[in-house]
Amino acid sequence: xxxxxxxxxxxxxxxxxxxxxxxxxxxxxxxxxxxxxxxxxxxxxxxxxxxxxxxxxxxxxxxxxxxxxxxxxxxxxxxxxxxxxxxxxxxxxxxxxxxxxxxxxxxxxxxxxxxxxxxxxxxxxxxxxxxxxxxxxxxxxxxxxxxxxxxxxxxxxxxxxxxxxxxxxxxxxxxxxxxxxxxxxxxxxxxxxxxxxxxxxxxxxxxxxxxxxxxxxxxxxxxxxxxxxxxxxxxxxxxxxxxxxxxxxxxxx
Numbered sequence: 001x002x003x004x005x006x007x008x009x010x011x012x013x014x015x016x017x018x019x020x021x022x023x024x025x026x027x028x029x030x031x032x033x034x035x036x037x038x039x040x041x042x043x044x045x046x047x048x049x050x051x052x053x054x055x056x057x058x059x060x061x062x063x064x065x066x067x068x069x070x071x072x073x074x075x076x077x078x079x080x081x082x083x084x085x086x087x088x089x090x091x092x093x094x095x096x097x098x099x100x101x102x103x104x105x106x107x108x109x110x111x112x113x114x115x116x117x118x119x120x121x122x123x124x125x126x127x128x129x130x131x132x133x134x135x136x137x138x139x140x141x142x143x144x145x146x147x148x149x150x151x152x153x154x155x156x157x158x159x160x161x162x163x164x165x166x167x168x169x170x171x172x173x174x175x176x177x178x179x180x181x182x183x184x185x186x187x188x189x190x191x192x193x194x195x196x197x198x199x200x201x202x203x204x205x206x207x208x209x210x211x212x213x214x215x216x217x218x219x220x221x222x223x224x225x226x227x228x229x230x231x232x233x234x235x236x237x238x239x240x241x242x243x244x245x246x247x248x249x250x251x252x253x
Contacts, residue, residue: 013041013081020077025177026070034060044078044090051093058097068098069116072169085173088166088217095165115168115183123182124248127191127238130180141193143238144203146175147251148210149230151186152223160186163224166217174209176202184252191236207231 018032026032040053054075061071072086075094079086118126127143150167163186171181171188182189192203211231218227232251237243 010038010042010045013045013078014038016081017041017078020081021074024073024077026074026077028064028066031064031066032074034064036060041078044082050087051089054090054093055097058094058099059101060097061094062098062101067116068095069168069172071095071098072116072172076173088220091169092162092165099161115164115188116172117168117181117183117188120182120184120189120248120252123180123189123191124245126180127236127244127248128241130178130191143236144192144194144233145236145247145251146190146192146203146207146210147232147234148188148190148214149186149232150188150214150225152226155224159224162221166214166221166225170210170213170217173213174206182248187252189248189251192233203233207233 014033014037017037018029021032022029034057036053036057036059040050040057042048043050043053057075058071061074066074071094072091075090076086079090117123127145148167148171150163152163155163164183167186167188168181168183171190175181175190175192180191190206192206194203211229214225214229215227218225218229234247234251236247
């Protein structure tokens with residue numbers, strides 16, 4: 001059922017959306033306001049059809065130079081200020097608009113796909129870079145590589161692309177923005193940390209969030225995602241580069 005919102009209500013929603021998006025890391029404030037913002041905000045608030053507007057927003061974000069990860073976090077901010085997660089159809093529509101505008105008719109980064117996560121080679125490098133700082137910040141916890149295997153068999157290009165989007169978004173929603181992440185052909189990686197007496201249970205919460213999100217999406221998009229996703233947590237030897245690289249390679253086999 002659709003409802004009617006006043007211009008002031010939509011203006012307030014857009015202002016809260018922008019504020020949340022900037023807080024979540026939108027990098028160029030002057031490029032945020034585009035016509036598709038108002039159209040999508042109105043549709044989401046009224047319960048009207050939103051996919052066309054989400055797709056238009058994806059196109060606008062690509063034209064402004066925003067990456068797919070930044071565009072998806074911006075979309076999530078709209079729904080977060082309304083108290084709900086972004087609908088999967090909106091995520092896919094925005095990504096399709098971004099892809100078309102960016103000319104990605106074939107995967108330009110075959111291993112990272114459309115996940116919004118880094119290639120595994122960059123994940124390896126980032127894990128090494130953050131090792132000492134993260135160790136100090138977490139007060140005695142242990143680093144863990146979380147491998148999320150969502151492969152559901154052989155998929156065509158479009159269904160593989162949807163799988164990449166969903167796996168990447170699930171991981172980005174589950175772990176802190178500063179956490180290193182990586183992706184290769186249906187397997188998403190994240191560096192998390194076991195809790196200590198001084199820390200919240202980041203690892204357990206993140207794994208539970210990923211499992212719940214992917215389970216819900218797998219029931220809607222049957223055959224795209226492995227159900228349940230295979231999630232493996234392995235202590236990460238951050239100060240042993242060769243062992244860490246070997247662990248990451250095994251995780252994405």
